[in-house]
Amino acid sequence: MTVMDAPPVAAGRFARASFAGSASEYFGIWIVNVLLTILTLGIYSAWAKVRRKRYFYGNTFILDRAFEYHARGSQILIGRLIVIGALIVINVLGIIHPLFTLVTWLAIVIGLPWLIKRSLRFNARVTSYRNVRFDFVGSTGGAFVAVTLGGMVAFLSLGILAPLASRWLWRYILNNLRYGDRAFGTDPRLGALYRVWLLPALLFALGAVAVGTIIAAAIAMERNPGGPGDGFTVFAVLLPYLIFLALGLAGLIYRIGVRNVVLSAALLDRRHELLSDAPRLRYAWIAISNFIVTVLTFGLMRPWAAVRMARFMNEHTGIRINGDPGEVISQIEASGSAVSAEYVDMEGFDFGF
Amino acid sequence: MASDESIAAGEWNRANSSRSIPACLRRKDDGLAVVADGVVLIAATRDDIEFSPRVGSIPRRLTFPDGSVFETRDNDGVDAWLRLHEGAPSGFIHGLEAFRLRLAGFALAVILLAALIYRFAVPALVEVAVLVTPPFVPDMIGSGVLASLDRTVLSPTHLSGDEQAAISKGFERLAAVSEGGQGAYKLEFRDGGPIGPNAFALPDGSLVLTDDLVRLADGDQEMILGVLGHEIGHVERKHSLRQVYRVAGVAALILLVAGDVGSGVQDMLTQGGAIIALSYSRAAEAEADRRSVEIMRDAGYDPTALARFFTRLEAATGHRNETGMLSTHPGTPQRRQEVIDYANALGKRAPAR
Numbered sequence: 252m253t254v255m256d257a258p259p260v261a262a263g264r265f266a267r268a269s270f271a272g273s274a275s276e277y278f279g280i281w282i283v284n285v286l287l288t289i290l291t292l293g294i295y296s297a298w299a300k301v302r303r304k305r306y307f308y309g310n311t312f313i314l315d316r317a318f319e320y321h322a323r324g325s326q327i328l329i330g331r332l333i334v335i336g337a338l339i340v341i342n343v344l345g346i347i348h349p350l351f352t353l354v355t356w357l358a359i360v361i362g363l364p365w366l367i368k369r370s371l372r373f374n375a376r377v378t379s380y381r382n383v384r385f386d387f388v389g390s391t392g393g394a395f396v397a398v399t400l401g402g403m404v405a406f407l408s409l410g411i412l413a414p415l416a417s418r419w420l421w422r423y424i425l426n427n428l429r430y431g432d433r434a435f436g437t438d439p440r441l442g443a444l445y446r447v448w449l450l451p452a453l454l455f456a457l458g459a460v461a462v463g464t465i466i467a468a469a470i471a472m473e474r475n476p477g478g479p480g481d482g483f484t485v486f487a488v489l490l491p492y493l494i495f496l497a498l499g500l501a502g503l504i505y506r507i508g509v510r511n512v513v514l515s516a517a518l519l520d521r522r523h524e525l526l527s528d529a530p531r532l533r534y535a536w537i538a539i540s541n542f543i544v545t546v547l548t549f550g551l552m553r554p555w556a557a558v559r560m561a562r563f564m565n566e567h568t569g570i571r572i573n574g575d576p577g578e579v580i581s582q583i584e585a586s587g588s589a590v591s592a593e594y595v596d597m598e599g600f601d602f603g604f
Numbered sequence: 605m606a607s608d609e610s611i612a613a614g615e616w617n618r619a620n621s622s623r624s625i626p627a628c629l630r631r632k633d634d635g636l637a638v639v640a641d642g643v644v645l646i647a648a649t650r651d652d653i654e655f656s657p658r659v660g661s662i663p664r665r666l667t668f669p670d671g672s673v674f675e676t677r678d679n680d681g682v683d684a685w686l687r688l689h690e691g692a693p694s695g696f697i698h699g700l701e702a703f704r705l706r707l708a709g710f711a712l713a714v715i716l717l718a719a720l721i722y723r724f725a726v727p728a729l730v731e732v733a734v735l736v737t738p739p740f741v742p743d744m745i746g747s748g749v750l751a752s753l754d755r756t757v758l759s760p761t762h763l764s765g766d767e768q769a770a771i772s773k774g775f776e777r778l779a780a781v782s783e784g785g786q787g788a789y790k791l792e793f794r795d796g797g798p799i800g801p802n803a804f805a806l807p808d809g810s811l812v813l814t815d816d817l818v819r820l821a822d823g824d825q826e827m828i829l830g831v832l833g834h835e836i837g838h839v840e841r842k843h844s845l846r847q848v849y850r851v852a853g854v855a856a857l858i859l860l861v862a863g864d865v866g867s868g869v870q871d872m873l874t875q876g877g878a879i880i881a882l883s884y885s886r887a888a889e890a891e892a893d894r895r896s897v898e899i900m901r902d903a904g905y906d907p908t909a910l911a912r913f914f915t916r917l918e919a920a921t922g923h924r925n926e927t928g929m930l931s932t933h934p935g936t937p938q939r940r941q942e943v944i945d946y947a948n949a950l951g952k953r954a955p956a957r
Contacts, residue, residue: 255615255624276660279701281863282710287697288861289717296860302659302697303863309662316615316624316675317663319656381624382617382673431622466757466798499871545869550862551711557864581620 256576258315265526265569270562271317272310274555280306281554297331298324307557308378311565314572321384322377364394375428383581389427397423410455413505414444421513430519431579437517447508450531451501458497465493500535507534514568522573529567537563611636611685612678614663616645619671629666629674631685636666638674646672650689658683658698721857730849734842742845746808750792753812761793762815768793771818774829774905775811781902783840784809791832801917805835807845820920827916830896830909837895843888893939897947907947914940 284299301324308318344351368391375387401416418439428435507529514527541556609631615624616638627640637647646668656665664682666674676682683695700706761768772791779786789809796802796814803813811832821827838844855873859865865873893910901907914936 253626255626256622272660272662275703276701279703279707280660282707282714283697283700284863285714285861286710286717288863289714289721293860296863299863305659306662309659319663319665381622382675383620383622431620495872542869542872545865546872549715550858550865550869553862553865553869576622579622 256578257572263571265524265571266314267526267567267569268311268313268565270310270558270565271312272306272558272561274558277306277558278554281557294328297326297328300324300327307561311561313380313565313568313570316381319379320377321379322373364399365391367398368394371424371427379581380430381579383431383579385431386429386582387427388429389423393423393427410452414441414448414509417509417513418444421509425513425517429582431581433520433579435517435519436521437513439513439516443512443516444509447512447531448505451505451508454497454501454504458494458501461497462494500539503535503538504531507531519570520576523576524571524573526569526571527567528569529564534563612664612676612681614674614676614678616640616674617672619673627674629676629681634689636685638668638672646670646674655682655686658695660701718861722854726850726853726857729853730846733849733853734845737845742807742809742842744808745845745848746806746810749806750810750812754794757797757799758794758812759797761795763793763818767818770825771813771828774825775832777903777905778829778833778836778899782836782899789836789839801920803831803835805838805844807839807842807848809839811835811839820916821913822916824909824912824916826900826905826909827913829903829905830900830911831913833896833899834892834910836899837892838888840895841888841891843892847885847888889939890942893943894946897943897950901947901950907950908944911940911943911947914943 280302284295284302287295288299301320301322304320304322308320311318341351341355344355368387368389371389371394372387375385378385397419401419405413405416418441421437421439425435425437508531511527511529511531514525517525519525537560541560544552545556611629611631613626613628616627617624625640625645627638627645630637630639632644632647633649635647635649636653638645648668652669654667656667658664658679661677661679663675663677664679666676666682668674700710771793775789775791776786779789782788789811792810792812794812794814796816799814801814801816801820803811803817805811813828813832817831818828858873859870896910897907900909906912918936918940
């Protein structure tokens with residue numbers, strides 16, 4: 252009887268992930284999800300989410316085994332009902348007295364780090380690989396620094412300190428992530444993050460200059476009527492879209508650059524190296540063309556777009572197993588029955604990191 | 605004795621452990637056994653084994669009573685055995701999702717249902733939302749929007765104090781005969797810069813009038829008041845609040861129903877929606893035009909002053925009379941005619957006070 256902790260791979264080589272799903276197969280799952288969600292007035296959306304997540308996790312293979320998503324539709328529905336119930340209570344209180352709403356929203360803003368922590372933990376705990384669950388052990392204070400403070404620093408510095416904020420955020424996420432009894436860790440160098448920041452920052456600046464020029468031209472045009480008005484009207488109409496495109500492109504390029512740096516600097520169990528090497532412009536192209544195709548087909552091509560992106564991302568993600576991985580033991584079930592109660596966690600908050 | 609027939613090949617993991625043993629699934633009496641090299645690792649009856657529901661062709665998990673897991677990619681093998689031992693088809697949803705012609709019917713049904721929701725459910729939900737909105741919400745939206753416009757496109761007015769006072773005086777007469785009364789509105793003078801001759805209403809009753817519009821009127825104060833009457837109409841009927849809810853409601857419905865729409869579409873729905881929310885529908889414009897006629901008449905002004913504004917606007921903008929970014933506004937000639945027609949109809953019905 253052979254016992255395996257990982258399939259044999261050539262030493263020193265990165266094993267890449269792959270995506271085994273197909274657009275036609277996912278289309279069936281997706282359209283049934285949409286149809287049943289409408290017919291059940293939204294209730295099925297919780298189960299739809301589970302099927303969607305299971306499809307993408309279950310088709311993500313690395314080292315010959317796939318991930319699995321374990322959340323139950325009822326868990327997600329309860330989480331969502333809590334959220335909706337809270338919103339209704341806030342609004343009812345608000346009708347009684349406006350002060351209630353202000354106080355509650357203030358509490359939500361302050362409580363945001365807690366919600367983020369719970370959401371990260373929920374998502375980690377319902378994910379498994381090789382029969383072992385992930386876990387997240389980050390604190391609320393950590394989330395406050397990584398998300399609230401980091402976001403403020405990036406915003407107030409007009410993005411100049413964004414790499415610093417990204418470093419806080421990703422260290423919070425990855426350094427608190429556990430695979431069974433093994434820890435992940437990353438310490439991306441600030442210099443590397445600034446290198447991937449350069450191109451999007453340049454794009455951002457160029458976009459700002461272009462927008463400023465157009466506004467200035469439009470103002471000049473208004474000052475002396477009879478000038479070449481139509482061209483500028485067209486520009487003024489296109490302006491929001493131009494801003495959207497420039498910001499979107501800069502955001503995409505930055506996001507994937509950071510992912511590459513952070514994951515490539517990450518280790519599992521202090522020795523197995525992770526890898527992310529997605530070409531940035533190709534990623535931006537896939538994201539933008541996916542977006543255009545999805546919008547033009549009123550969403551009907553969304554399954555194709557989602558599968559295309561998943562395949563691209565997986566193929567540019569890998570791990571190098573250094574030494575014997577050994578037997579990894581799940582810490583979630585092993586740590587007692589109290590945990591099961593915590594499984595019903597705050598879902599419904601998906602923070603797009 | 606158990607049959608030696610293999611149902612599916614896969615890997616077996618003990619509970620919570622990543623260590624796997626290549627094994628195969630065999631029939632044993634009424635249940636199943638996991639066998640590796642002729643050794644039975646675990647066996648259980650059908651009812652004691654938990655089968656993960658099938659999604660696409662992701663690996664299937666069989667969880668045994670001791671927590672151990674057998675994972676196989678041979679979904680068909682497992683399903684064939686389940687069909688024999690359950691009598692019922694396993695996975696009703698999975699059957700629906702199969703890529704067949706039926707899916708085209710599902711897609712059509714989804715499109716039809718989406719159109720019905722957009723036509724009937726969204727307007728109903730918007731009315732409910734407007735009804736339960738506490739009064740301070742429009743105030744917050746109004747002051748927020750004005751503050752951000754002041755930071756970006758608007759600058760302080762260049763009108764003299766006398767000009768402002770004259771317009772304000774007329775405006776007070778209009779406000780006095782409107783539904784909200786004088787206290788419900790606040791007139792703000794601004795230099796509109798690129799937005800040109802314009803006036804717009806915010807949900808809290810703030811009406812912004814640009815210098816260019818005053819200049820365009822060229823001393824015809826009634827014309828300006830006609831435009832302000834139109835804006836009062838928008839506020840009275842809560843057009844902008846409705847529009848905000850409509851856009852937010854459509855975005856929320858799409859996100860709920862489609863589940864995962866991709867980050868690009870999500871950004872467009874949440875952020876781009878704000879841009880769409882700034883423009884009114886054709887019906888709202890026509891309603892506000894009629895309200896201008898009524899208010900002007902009740903205040904003792906020329907009810908068709910707004911029509912004069914449209915004439916002037918046409919002359920000033922030449923052939924650019926088909927206003928409105930996405931043609932949400934009816935063309936100005938048509939609106940002018942409707943204003944005159946409505947004023948005549950009102951005049952016949954009852955003489956002005």
